[in-house]
Amino acid sequence: MSIQCTANVDRRRAFIADTTALIVFFTTTGIINERFIAGMQWDQVAHARLLGAALMIPVARPYGIWRDYVMRFAGRGHLSRVLWDSMALVSFQVPIYAAIIAISGASGRGFWRGVLGAAIMMLALGRPYGAFLNAVRRLFGLPPGGARPMSRNV
Numbered sequence: 001m002s003i004q005c006t007a008n009v010d011r012r013r014a015f016i017a018d019t020t021a022l023i024v025f026f027t028t029t030g031i032i033n034e035r036f037i038a039g040m041q042w043d044q045v046a047h048a049r050l051l052g053a054a055l056m057i058p059v060a061r062p063y064g065i066w067r068d069y070v071m072r073f074a075g076r077g078h079l080s081r082v083l084w085d086s087m088a089l090v091s092f093q094v095p096i097y098a099a100i101i102a103i104s105g106a107s108g109r110g111f112w113r114g115v116l117g118a119a120i121m122m123l124a125l126g127r128p129y130g131a132f133l134n135a136v137r138r139l140f141g142l143p144p145g146g147a148r149p150m151s152r153n154v
Contacts, residue, residue, distance in 0.1 A: 010142070013140045013141065013142055014061060014064065014137075014140075014142055015060070015061045016140065017133075017136050017137045017139070017140035017142055018060040018061045018063070018064035018133065018136075018137075019056065019057055019060040019061065020136055021060070021129075021132055021133045021136040021137075022056045022059075022060040022063065022133075023053055023056050023057075023060070025125075025129050025132050025133075026052065026056065026093075026129075027049055027052065027053060029121060029125060030045075030048065030049055030052055030097075031045055031049060032121075033114065033117045033118055033121055034048050034049075034101065034104075034106075034114065037113060037114065037117035037121075038101060038106055038110050038111075038113050038114030038117060039110055039113070040101070040104070040105065040106055040110065040114070044104050044105045044106070047104045047105070048100055048101055048104035048106075051100050051103060051104060052097075052100050055096060055100060059092075059096060063092050063093065064133065064145060066088060066092050067085070067088040067089070067092075067130065067133070067145055068145035070084055070085075070087060070088035070091075071084055071085065071088065071130070071145060081127060081130070082126065082127040085126040085127040085129070085130035086122070086123045086124075086125075086126030086127065087126070088126065088130075089122045089123075089125065089126040089129060089130075090119055090122045090123055090126065093118075093122055094115065094118055094119050094122060097114075097115070097118045097122075098111075098114075098115045098118075101114045101115070101118075130145075133145065
């Protein structure tokens with residue numbers, strides 16, 4: 001197989017791996033936040049999750065690249081990795097999440113509770129999601145991100 005063909009296969013696998021990880025992980029946590037913290041109705045939650053899944057497809061790989069870049073600043077220690085993983089997730093995903101729940105009907109206090117809840121949840125879930133993302137990447141035969149950044153071409 002040529003080098004160009006191998007790069008295309010790796011790019012596709014990275015896209016599929018990052019997208020799968022983001023959709024599986026954040027559909028679950030999004031439902032919990034929207035229903036039980038933001039107080040959205042089930043139909044609003046369903047709308048938000050459908051919209052969220054549609055939006056996750058184009059942003060999952062850019063987030064994976066962003067996370068890999070941010071994790072370059074993390075030290076080897078557990079606390080450093082937790083902090084940098086959390087900062088990567090919050091800085092990239094909270095603005096997108098705010099738009100999703102606003103479009104899905106959250107407003108006023110519910111909107112702000114949802115955004116704050118998502119920010120807190122993403123701070124707490126940054127490292128677990130980073131570890132989950134690395135595990136999914138391994139399943140797809142890709143190197144983990146953060147330890148050594150993946151190429152922008154992968």
